[in-house]
Amino acid sequence: MFVTYAVRLALVVLAAVPAAALAQSEPCARPTSVQASLGISQNDRADAAINNTQYQGRGPQLSLGASANVRGLCLEAFATGGAHYLRPLGGGFGSERVLDGRADLYLLKPVASSADNRATFAVGLAAQANLAGTTHSFADGLSSTSRYRFNVGSIGPAFDASYRMLGGRVFAVATVPMVSVVDHPYVAASSLDPMPGLRVATWSSLRGGSGQVGYERALSRYLTGTLAYQASGLRYDDARPARVLSQMLTFGFRLTRPTEHR
Amino acid sequence: MMRRRFLLGAAALLATACADPTLVAPADRSYAAMFDQLWHETDLTYSMFAVKHVNWDSVGAVFRPRAVAAQSDFAFARVLSDMLSTLHDRHVTLTPGHGAMPMTTYSAASDLQPLDFDSTLVERTYLTRRLSAAVTPHLDVGWLSPSVGYIRIPNFVGGGWDGEMDAALDSLQSASQLVLDLRCNPGGNYELALDVAGRFTEQSRDFGSVRIRNGPKHDDFTDPITETLRPTGRRKFTGTVYLLTNRRVFSSAENVALALRQLPNVIAVGDTTGGASGRPVTRELANGWTYELSTWIEYTIDHKVVEDAGIAPNVVVPRSGNAGVGKRDAVLDRVLQLTSGG
Numbered sequence: 371m372f373v374t375y376a377v378r379l380a381l382v383v384l385a386a387v388p389a390a391a392l393a394q395s396e397p398c399a400r401p402t403s404v405q406a407s408l409g410i411s412q413n414d415r416a417d418a419a420i421n422n423t424q425y426q427g428r429g430p431q432l433s434l435g436a437s438a439n440v441r442g443l444c445l446e447a448f449a450t451g452g453a454h455y456l457r458p459l460g461g462g463f464g465s466e467r468v469l470d471g472r473a474d475l476y477l478l479k480p481v482a483s484s485a486d487n488r489a490t491f492a493v494g495l496a497a498q499a500n501l502a503g504t505t506h507s508f509a510d511g512l513s514s515t516s517r518y519r520f521n522v523g524s525i526g527p528a529f530d531a532s533y534r535m536l537g538g539r540v541f542a543v544a545t546v547p548m549v550s551v552v553d554h555p556y557v558a559a560s561s562l563d564p565m566p567g568l569r570v571a572t573w574s575s576l577r578g579g580s581g582q583v584g585y586e587r588a589l590s591r592y593l594t595g596t597l598a599y600q601a602s603g604l605r606y607d608d609a610r611p612a613r614v615l616s617q618m619l620t621f622g623f624r625l626t627r628p629t630e631h632r
Numbered sequence: 633m634m635r636r637r638f639l640l641g642a643a644a645l646l647a648t649a650c651a652d653p654t655l656v657a658p659a660d661r662s663y664a665a666m667f668d669q670l671w672h673e674t675d676l677t678y679s680m681f682a683v684k685h686v687n688w689d690s691v692g693a694v695f696r697p698r699a700v701a702a703q704s705d706f707a708f709a710r711v712l713s714d715m716l717s718t719l720h721d722r723h724v725t726l727t728p729g730h731g732a733m734p735m736t737t738y739s740a741a742s743d744l745q746p747l748d749f750d751s752t753l754v755e756r757t758y759l760t761r762r763l764s765a766a767v768t769p770h771l772d773v774g775w776l777s778p779s780v781g782y783i784r785i786p787n788f789v790g791g792g793w794d795g796e797m798d799a800a801l802d803s804l805q806s807a808s809q810l811v812l813d814l815r816c817n818p819g820g821n822y823e824l825a826l827d828v829a830g831r832f833t834e835q836s837r838d839f840g841s842v843r844i845r846n847g848p849k850h851d852d853f854t855d856p857i858t859e860t861l862r863p864t865g866r867r868k869f870t871g872t873v874y875l876l877t878n879r880r881v882f883s884s885a886e887n888v889a890l891a892l893r894q895l896p897n898v899i900a901v902g903d904t905t906g907g908a909s910g911r912p913v914t915r916e917l918a919n920g921w922t923y924e925l926s927t928w929i930e931y932t933i934d935h936k937v938v939e940d941a942g943i944a945p946n947v948v949v950p951r952s953g954n955a956g957v958g959k960r961d962a963v964l965d966r967v968l969q970l971t972s973g974g
Contacts, residue, residue, distance in 0.1 A: 416655040421916045422669070424655045460658045463920040508914045510727050510922040516913055556846040557677060557927045558913045561823055562857050563844055609676060609848040613655035 398444035398480065398492070400437040400541075400624075407433040407596065407622025413454045413468060419554065419610040420506050420518055423462030429454040431618050444492060444530070446476040450618070463509035470502040470616075472602075474580075476528050476543070488534045496528035496545035498580070500604070502614070516558035520612055521566060522576070522604060524550040538587030546579045547604075548572070556610060571606065578604035586624065594624040659918035663708050666917050667699035670712055673915050674719075678925045679845040679853070680910060683939050684720050688850075691718050709735065709921070716923070721939075722882060722908040723926045730920060742879040742906070748951050749815040749878055751784060753961055758782070763803045768796040772813075773803060776964075780971050781807035785828065788820030788884045794827035794865065801831060801867040809971050810869055812892075813876040815902065815963070819883025822911065829888045830864030832873055832895060837861050839891040840938070842911070842928040856931065861891040873898045874967045877945055881905040889943045890932065899970070900945035902963045907942035 411431040416424040433450035451471035458464060478494035504518045524547030532541040553566035584598030600618040605611075660666075671692045681688055695715040702708035709728040713735045716724045725734040751772065755762070759774035759782060767773075770793045772784040781804035783797075804810065812832075819825070838860050843853040875892050877900055886905045892898045910926020917923070930938040947970070949963045 414653055414655055422656060422659060422918070423916070426652065459652060462659065462918075463916055508916060508922050509730050509920050510914065511731050511733075514914050514922075556852075557844065560844060560911070560928075562842060562859065563854065567846065567854075615653050615655060 398437065398439045398478070400444070400446065401626050402438045403436070403594075403624045403626040405433075405435045405437075405594075405596065405622055405624035407435075407598065407620035409433070409618055409620030409622075411452055411454070411616060411618040413456060413470070414459075414615040415456065415466070415468065415502075415504070415613070417504070417518060417520060417610070417612040417614075419520075419556065419558075419612070420466075420504065420516070421462075421464070423464075424459045424613075425456035425462070425466045426459050427454040427456035427466070427468070431620060433618075433620055433622065435624075442479070444476070444478040444480070444494070446474075446478065448474040448476075465507050467505045467507075468502055470500070472501070473499045474545070476530070476545070478528060478530050490530075490532050492530040494528050494530075495525065497523075497525045498545065498547065499523045500602075500614075519553060519555055519559055519566075520606075520614070521553040522547075522550050522571075522606070524548070524576075524578075536585070536587075538585055540583070540585050542581065542583045544579065544581040547576060550576045552576065552606060554606065554608070554610065554612060569608075571608075575608060576604065576606045578602065589623075592626050594626060596620075596622050596624055598622075661918045663702050664696075664700045666708075666919060667696055667712070669917055670923065671696070671715070674716070674925055675850075676848050677845060677913070677915065677927060678719065678724075679843075679927050679929055680719070680721060680939060681850045683929060683937055686719055691715060705729075712923075721910060721926055722906070723910040723912040723924060725912075726921065726923045728921045734924075740906070745879075745951070747816065747880070748903075749880075749961070749963075751786070751816075753959075754782075754784070754813070754964060757959075758961065758964055763800065767803070768800050769793075771796050771800050773800040775804070775807070776811060776968065777971070779806075779808045780968075781810045782813065783810065784813035784815075785817055785885075785888075787817055788822075788825040788828070788888075791821050791824050794824055794831075797828050797831045798865045798867040801869050804869075805867075807869075807871070809872045809874070811874045811876060811964070811967055811971075814881050814885050814889060815876050815878040816880045817882075817885035818880070819885045819887075819908070822884045822887060825884035825888050826861060826891065827864045829891045830862055831867060832869055832892060832898065833861055833863050834868055834870060835863065837891070837894045838933060839894045840887075840930060840932050841935075842930045844928045853929070859887070859891070859930075861894065870897060872971075874970065875900045875945075876902045876963055876967065877905050877943065878903045878963070879906055879942075881942075882908040886938065886943055887930075890930075890938065893943065893946075894933065899947060900943070901947040901967050901970070902945050902949050903951065904944045905942040907938060907940040909938040 412428045414426045431452035435448040437446045454468045456466040475497045478492040480492045483490040500522045502520045507515050526546045526548035528545040530543050550571045551568050552571045580602030582600040586596040589595045602616050604614045699711045713726050727734045761775045763773035774782050776782045840859045841856040909930040911928045912924035949966045
């Protein structure tokens with residue numbers, strides 16, 4: 371019911387955008403393109419299903435993305451993943467190996483732009499999937515390990531702004547999960563119980579958001595270089611609360627379709 | 633001006649990225665806080681309060697003052713261990729520090745009796761030929777007679793060595809009957825144990841079920857999840873198997889007994905298994921001590937709780953009093969009678 375309500379609300383917002391604003395705005399801040407980025411990410415996690423300690427680690431991160439203009443709407447897809455070796459903060463014990471991945475799908479509609487098209491602003495809907503598998507190594511003499519999962523799928527509003535400056539474009543994207551589906555096993559994952567135990571979470575039990583700011587500049591007619599910083603946080607409250615904060619700094623390239631290059 | 637703002641913004645982002653955000657409050661390592669942590673986590677995690685008929689609130693009320701008043705880490709560990717021992721669960725242990733031995737919190741009366749099994753007696757007196765330990769380092773393999781093979785599995789610790797069972801069965805391929813000796817096997821890796829057991833079936837068979845604790849209330853459990861024995865490995869043995877068990881067969885070894893008992897070609901001989909079935913998970917206290925708690929309840933195929941009851945054999949060979957091991961292995965003697973049609 372919540373999902374249906376959120377989707378309807380978003381569609382109403384999109385339909386209500388003033389035509390005058392649309393007439394002045396660019397179709398999309400990003401042209402039809404594909405992009406690949408490589409960078410480093412920092413992962414902070416505290417999952418009470420494992421213990422009450424915060425673990426932190428950095429690792430390489432690979433991101434892939436694509437953008438397209440579809441009938442005046444901007445469709446953007448983004449996927450990233452990485453492996454992290456996490457150590458405890460604050461004198462905790464044990465260590466963790468985390469494999470995580472994230473996929474985002476944005477459907478944005480331009481709603482405003484400056485007269486010279488230097489600044490643009492779009493709103494829309496975002497669907498996100500965050501998947502994380504953790505292998506926790508305990509600090510006991512047996513070096514025993516347990517496996518845990520924390521997977522979240524969310525939808526919520528998305529915002530996209532860009533501003534042309536310094537010979538390129540500064541951009542910012544933000545989204546907030548309003549309704550989520552969570553797979554967070556109560557105890558360590560078991561081979562007998564491999565299927566997700568999904569629970570619906572609303573803003574009262576799952577709060578978070580993600581944002582990205584970056585700068586991109588054309589390197590040639592079809593190639594654009596991008597530098598971006600992305601941060602996302604989740605706070606999930608149930609009998610086993612979990613906190614996750616991911617930060618990522620990436621550098622990459624975007625290949626633009628010739629006919630739509632601007 | 634614009635360039636300066638941009639650079640300031642970039643610097644702020646980098647500073648944010650390099651910071652150590654705080655997601656949880658620092659751990660309190662007082663005895664009171666750690667006692668509360670252990671009690672609370674056990675309350676949230678342990679699966680068998682109802683099976684063991686334990687009132688955990690009362691247990692906490694009794695032991696908390698003793699824990700708070702402890703004068704040393706050793707005394708504190710003793711109190712925690714005593715509290716956990718009220719659960720009467722062999723899978724519940726406390727390891728007070730890296731490198732320390734786990735403190736066994738519970739021993740049943742049968743655990744205190746002298747051992748009724750001696751693997752060296754079998755090797756000295758019964759085995760006519762043995763396979764080199766270099767081929768199957770996790771198994772003892774040999775012949776009891778020209779047609780009866782023997783495989784002993786001391787434990788299911790570790791993983792990835794189930795292929796040794798193929799090598800063992802290769803060497804025993806002319807055997808028409810097989811003795812699979814699980815006596816005194818304390819268990820280990822659940823998946824490994826079932827991979828080993830899968831060498832004795834050519835079709836999948838359900839053999840039990842588990843319900844996993846999945847919520848804060850003591851009766852929060854998943855629906856029953858069926859346990860299935862699936863064929864594994866390149867070598868199968870489908871002749872008559874005599875499965876030897878005793879009171880010191882625990883945990884994953886009991887899963888093997890439970891699974892193999894569903895097979896028509898398997899006859900269990902000896903004594904009932906120990907009845908420790910909870911699948912433990914490890915948890916940590918704020919000072920790095922670890923403890924283990926059972927997280928599921930296991931049931932036989934006819935819905936009886938395995939914990940404490942164990943798996944009964946088809947052919948019971950009673951212990952010879954409290955004398956421990958004699959010059960003969962009574963269970964193996966009975967099996968040899970059975971193999972010769974007795």
